[in-house]
Amino acid sequence: MLVEKKYFKIEYNSSITYIPEVIDYLEIKMQDIMNFFEIKTIKKPRKIIIYDNLEEYKKHIEKFTTYRDYMCADTNDGNINLLSLEAAHKTKTHANMTLNELKTTICHEFVHICHQESEVEHIEPEIIWFWEALATNLGNPNMFHKIEITAADQELDNFSSLKNNYLIAFTIEKYLLENYSHVKIIEYIRFPQKLKDDSKKIISEAKKYSKK
């Protein structure tokens, strides 16, 4: 079944009874997220596809990368793909996933989409901690908390192998949101080279903040 809304289309098996509640939540939260990014439309509206069959989701993931147990949502094909609660409960990592976590996981992915749409310039390699910093704070803050950052700066460059990577990203962004202006953060989003130029300073400040 396919339901079309202003900023998204959602595809799901109509037997999943909680999806209308998810849709109501997304309509409100997505507007808040777009307001943060100061964007009025999504140029390329994406589909949200709910997989209620874990094996099918594995097949979808395998088209792009090796499936791992912690994987429950992705934007590999430009859409937001995620497991239904029932399918997530069949994994080890997400055996206790709640409806609230499912809702905010979609918001996390939606933050990435708004981030992509906001970039005026793009740099490679991307500053991944910043992408996850925004998505964890604006999308699913209920799943993260502040921690003390002890990693070396170079370790942050290799985000995927960094221990506690999402918690570190969450902590840096919490620091930025509390101490930098919204104008400045928007500038970093639109012009990532400026973030790259300031990142050493930001990380060092965030490390001090994380110890408090």
Ligand SMILES: [Zn+2]
């Ligand atoms: Zn993410």
